[in-house]
Amino acid sequence: MKSEQYKTYLDESELPRAWYNLRADMKEKPAPLLNPETHLPVTAEELEKVFCKECVKQELDDTTREIPIPQGVLDFYKMYRPSPLVRAYFLEKALGTPAKIYYKFEGNNTSGSHKLNSAIAQAYYAKEQGLTDVTTETGAGQWGTALSMASAFYGLKCHVYMVKCSYEQKPFRREVMRTYGGDVTPSPSMTTEVGRRINAEHPGTTGSLGCAISEAVEAASKLPNSRYLLGSVLNQVCLHQSVIGLEAKTAFDKLGVKPDVIIGCAGGGSNLVGLIAPFMGEKLRGEADYRFIAVEPSSCPSLTRGKYAYDYCDTGKVCPLQKMYTLGSSYIPSASHAGGLRYHGMSATLSALYDQKYIEARSITQTEVFEAATLFARVEGTLPAPESAHAIRAAMDEALRCKKEGREETILFGLTGTGYFDMYAYARYNDGEMSDYIPTDEEILKAHERLPKIKV
Amino acid sequence: MKSEQYKTYLDESELPRAWYNLRADMKEKPAPLLNPETHLPVTAEELEKVFCKECVKQELDDTTREIPIPQGVLDFYKMYRPSPLVRAYFLEKALGTPAKIYYKFEGNNTSGSHKLNSAIAQAYYAKEQGLTDVTTETGAGQWGTALSMASAFYGLKCHVYMVKCSYEQKPFRREVMRTYGGDVTPSPSMTTEVGRRINAEHPGTTGSLGCAISEAVEAASKLPNSRYLLGSVLNQVCLHQSVIGLEAKTAFDKLGVKPDVIIGCAGGGSNLVGLIAPFMGEKLRGEADYRFIAVEPSSCPSLTRGKYAYDYCDTGKVCPLQKMYTLGSSYIPSASHAGGLRYHGMSATLSALYDQKYIEARSITQTEVFEAATLFARVEGTLPAPESAHAIRAAMDEALRCKKEGREETILFGLTGTGYFDMYAYARYNDGEMSDYIPTDEEILKAHERLPKIKV
Numbered sequence: 001m002k003s004e005q006y007k008t009y010l011d012e013s014e015l016p017r018a019w020y021n022l023r024a025d026m027k028e029k030p031a032p033l034l035n036p037e038t039h040l041p042v043t044a045e046e047l048e049k050v051f052c053k054e055c056v057k058q059e060l061d062d063t064t065r066e067i068p069i070p071q072g073v074l075d076f077y078k079m080y081r082p083s084p085l086v087r088a089y090f091l092e093k094a095l096g097t098p099a100k101i102y103y104k105f106e107g108n109n110t111s112g113s114h115k116l117n118s119a120i121a122q123a124y125y126a127k128e129q130g131l132t133d134v135t136t137e138t139g140a141g142q143w144g145t146a147l148s149m150a151s152a153f154y155g156l157k158c159h160v161y162m163v164k165c166s167y168e169q170k171p172f173r174r175e176v177m178r179t180y181g182g183d184v185t186p187s188p189s190m191t192t193e194v195g196r197r198i199n200a201e202h203p204g205t206t207g208s209l210g211c212a213i214s215e216a217v218e219a220a221s222k223l224p225n226s227r228y229l230l231g232s233v234l235n236q237v238c239l240h241q242s243v244i245g246l247e248a249k250t251a252f253d254k255l256g257v258k259p260d261v262i263i264g265c266a267g268g269g270s271n272l273v274g275l276i277a278p279f280m281g282e283k284l285r286g287e288a289d290y291r292f293i294a295v296e297p298s299s300c301p302s303l304t305r306g307k308y309a310y311d312y313c314d315t316g317k318v319c320p321l322q323k324m325y326t327l328g329s330s331y332i333p334s335a336s337h338a339g340g341l342r343y344h345g346m347s348a349t350l351s352a353l354y355d356q357k358y359i360e361a362r363s364i365t366q367t368e369v370f371e372a373a374t375l376f377a378r379v380e381g382t383l384p385a386p387e388s389a390h391a392i393r394a395a396m397d398e399a400l401r402c403k404k405e406g407r408e409e410t411i412l413f414g415l416t417g418t419g420y421f422d423m424y425a426y427a428r429y430n431d432g433e434m435s436d437y438i439p440t441d442e443e444i445l446k447a448h449e450r451l452p453k454i455k456v
Numbered sequence: 457m458k459s460e461q462y463k464t465y466l467d468e469s470e471l472p473r474a475w476y477n478l479r480a481d482m483k484e485k486p487a488p489l490l491n492p493e494t495h496l497p498v499t500a501e502e503l504e505k506v507f508c509k510e511c512v513k514q515e516l517d518d519t520t521r522e523i524p525i526p527q528g529v530l531d532f533y534k535m536y537r538p539s540p541l542v543r544a545y546f547l548e549k550a551l552g553t554p555a556k557i558y559y560k561f562e563g564n565n566t567s568g569s570h571k572l573n574s575a576i577a578q579a580y581y582a583k584e585q586g587l588t589d590v591t592t593e594t595g596a597g598q599w600g601t602a603l604s605m606a607s608a609f610y611g612l613k614c615h616v617y618m619v620k621c622s623y624e625q626k627p628f629r630r631e632v633m634r635t636y637g638g639d640v641t642p643s644p645s646m647t648t649e650v651g652r653r654i655n656a657e658h659p660g661t662t663g664s665l666g667c668a669i670s671e672a673v674e675a676a677s678k679l680p681n682s683r684y685l686l687g688s689v690l691n692q693v694c695l696h697q698s699v700i701g702l703e704a705k706t707a708f709d710k711l712g713v714k715p716d717v718i719i720g721c722a723g724g725g726s727n728l729v730g731l732i733a734p735f736m737g738e739k740l741r742g743e744a745d746y747r748f749i750a751v752e753p754s755s756c757p758s759l760t761r762g763k764y765a766y767d768y769c770d771t772g773k774v775c776p777l778q779k780m781y782t783l784g785s786s787y788i789p790s791a792s793h794a795g796g797l798r799y800h801g802m803s804a805t806l807s808a809l810y811d812q813k814y815i816e817a818r819s820i821t822q823t824e825v826f827e828a829a830t831l832f833a834r835v836e837g838t839l840p841a842p843e844s845a846h847a848i849r850a851a852m853d854e855a856l857r858c859k860k861e862g863r864e865e866t867i868l869f870g871l872t873g874t875g876y877f878d879m880y881a882y883a884r885y886n887d888g889e890m891s892d893y894i895p896t897d898e899e900i901l902k903a904h905e906r907l908p909k910i911k912v
Contacts, residue, residue: 005468006534006535007468007534012462012463075545076837078463079542079546079836079837086535089531090609109838110833110874110876149837153546153834153835171879172628172876172877172879172880175879175882175883175886176876176882178882178883178886179830179833179879180833180834181834377566377608377636378605378608379609380535381536381565381566381605381609382565382566383635418566420568420628420632420876420877421628421876423627423631423635424628424631426631426632426635427631430631430634430635
């Protein structure tokens with residue numbers, strides 16, 4: 001063990017200079033986004049009313065394999081990247097497994113997660129387009145923090161709609177955003193039409209990402225020089241997050257190691273698609289084989305219990321329709337401590353890959369998640385975000401399977417962020433007060449029945 | 457700028473394998489610790505009643521230049537080290553300075569600071585000695601978190617006395633320690649004799665590091681198989697923290713760069729001594745010259761307004777006497793948001809070096825500190841701890857001096873930690889409610905008058 005390397009950092013000269021667009025290597029592409037009124041494939045012109053021009057271009061491009069990272073983004077990336085690829089020696093020892101466990105750690109920046117990878121790209125394009133304001137939603141608060149940071153850097157004003165249950169559980173998250181000049185409104189709020197409508201229909205609701213998205217989109221449309229930026233789900237976000245996988249792949253190649261299983265948590269799906277992108281590319285091109293596992297919370301099981309169908313991305317039904325694994329945009333998941341995974345749907349790319357059987361999925365309960373988080377914190381030092389701990393749990397389960405089967409497999413998981421703003425959740429766990437709500441089949445069916453009827 | 461390197465990480469093979477004991481190169485050594493009852497130099501035997509055996513050996517050794525880092529500590533170090541040496545390009549640009557600014561960033565671990573460097577060493581020695589429990593104090597909470605982490609790793613039970621004002625401002629700090637199995641008591645408490653006495657003498661006190669130390673020492677003496685561990689001030693802690701400076705020096709040597717000015721915040725002084733150690737060694741040996749600046753809060757100005765004298769390290773007067781710059785152990789600093797710098801005295805090594813004019817010192821107000829912290833967060837991405845922001849402020853002031861004088865100096869400062877658990881303080885600043893209490897001369901004199909009368 002003495003001579004082993006714990007962490008692998010790339011030199012700055014080895015950092016990716018282009019994002020990898022996984023869709024370019026997919027034979028069956030994700031289905032196109034649809035206009036929510038006409039149900040026809042959405043045009044660039046329509047999307048540009050909501051999103052930045054360059055982001056729209058990236059959103060619709062499913063053929064260009066490599067998309068250069070602008071120099072302004074590369075410079076910012078260098079402030080907090082490369083992120084380390086870490087060998088979890090102490091976790092392996094604690095589990096007594098013959099498996100080799102690695103994780104790609106994206107939490108060493110003030111946003112506390114991988115979200116900064118896309119925030120800085122989107123803010124850069126917003127600034128280039130001459131915008132003055134941007135709006136967004138945030139669940140756990142990581143994306144809102146990331147976008148506040150990126151906005152401060154480029155001198156943009158950032159307006160964040162934060163899911164109410166997270167807003168209440170994480171008072172200090174708001175202060176970080178405020179320190180970066182962002183303003184934060186709990187969602188659903190009374191400041192937008194859609195917020196007022198949702199509040200009226202669901203009195204006392206703790207909100208959802210779907211609600212917050214609708215509010216942020218409406219707010220952007222009412223500001224004079226603004227667009228809406230989204231932290232997950234979209235193709236453009238998956239594209240920006242490919243920097244995670246590209247770095248990981250380069251590091252593994254340097255080490256001469258090939259992972260067998262690659263695991264990530266999945267809320268909207270962007271971190272997972274980003275992590276697996278170059279490996280999945282090899283699999284799609286028939287150059288190598290890997291197992292991929294998406295891990296989601298039992299309380300919001302989009303892949304494992306959702307339907308592959310066209311659905312609204314937001315509760316207010318103002319965004320384009322996307323074909324995805326979804327619980328239905330009317331589904332409001334129970335309050336949970338993994339706010340970042342509390343989304344009714346899943347990225348179109350990830351959904352298509354899951355539908356095409358390239359990826360496995362599993363769901364786990366909060367208690368299982370926090371058991372894994374606590375063990376990981378104690379043996380590996382880093383206190384993980386509850387979202388990230390979904391991946392830790394699955395990695396541990398895979399490592400224990402290897403132990404049982406006597407296999408020396410190599411496991412890679414994405415440790416997307418730190419839990420420093422999730423101590424309310426840890427307190428509940430430490431106090432033995434964690435609830436493990438699993439929706440009933442009836443609830444799931446009811447939400448499915450309200451999916452839009454689309455003929456494609 | 458494009459081709460410049462932002463962050464320098466050492467390879468794991470380049471990490472230090474021995475700590476550097478700066479005292480070995482000092483011609484005039486720091487004065488010996490004294491027994492608080494006899495006022496005679498304290499013996500190893502006496503110290504071993506309070507501290508671990510191996511730590512006592514290190515505490516008293518002022519001649520061995522290099523002390524090997526045990527393999528068990530090296531392995532843990534590899535989990536979160538090397539820490540990066542970062543070039544603050546964006547801060548330089550924001551200030552418009554010709555100076556080159558570098559910082560050594562110690563915040564990328566769950567304790568949030570450099571404190572882990574000594575915690576893991578001390579916990580290792582405690583375990584080797586066969587102890588089951590350890591006790592300590594914590595101000596801002598960084599040391600308590602670090603020691604809880606280290607204790608969890610080695611299976612020790614950790615008892616933390618946390619300064620009351622920090623305990624109240626940082627509810628989530630307690631949860632991190634708890635997640636690592638630590639138990640946390642606000643100090644002064646009613647669980648120790650000394651705590652009850654201090655509460656009686658100063659009703660409503662918000663506590664101080666000096667009080668918390670006394671309580672932790674008493675608690676250790678009453679547990680069957682326990683010792684007290686201290687997070688700063690002591691020689692052994694400065695020794696362990698030399699890993700910061702050693703890494704920084706190696707990185708600068710690789711870059712072919714020599715810093716002109718080296719800056720650190722100073723509460724007990726250990727991070728600063730650790731950062732400057734190898735550079736100061738060169739200066740003491742006449743091999744190179746550097747300027748060194750210690751930065752402390754105006755509310756607790758041990759170096760700039762203290763007296764160089766023998767004093768108690770703790771309010772309860774149970775620890776050995778140390779010759780140091782001190783405000784007097786009876787001095788209770790006003791509540792401040794830099795809890796880690798709220799200590800009446802200063803490390804003996806740092807005090808001796810300051811007395812011998814090898815180091816400059818300056819004090820700054822909270823408002824100046826948070827102005828610097830906010831600017832730094834926005835341009836460099838990382839949200840600093842209030843303690844660390846003292847060094848940022850001084851580095852910025854030096855960079856602005858360089859701008860005025862047209863000098864291209866190279867500035868290095870220690871960014872000791874992150875501020876993720878200091879959002880209450882940031883909120884006060886964001887709300888314009890920061891107080892800048894500076895003690896009057898009368899207050900300072902009054903505390904000096906109560907210094908013990910020692911004939912040496």
